[in-house]
Amino acid sequence: EMPLHWAVNNGYATSEVAGILVEHGADLEARNGDGETPLHRAVISCNTDITKALAQAGANFSAKDGK
Secondary structure, three states: OOOHHHHHHOOOOOOOHHHHHOOOOOOOOOOOOOOOOOHHHHHHHOHHHHHHHHHOOOOOOOOOOOO
């Protein structure tokens, strides 16, 4: 599991955490085993703060999941 996915899935995702991970090279478009990006996971978990942070960092809102 990639760092941004892990943070979102385990409740550690905040805009500050996302910013730090992205600054240190976390891939906004990385896919998990289900073909989901960190943005997909943030939206699914109803985490508006991380969704906004990922959007501001340049996450692709047009990305399709693996389904």
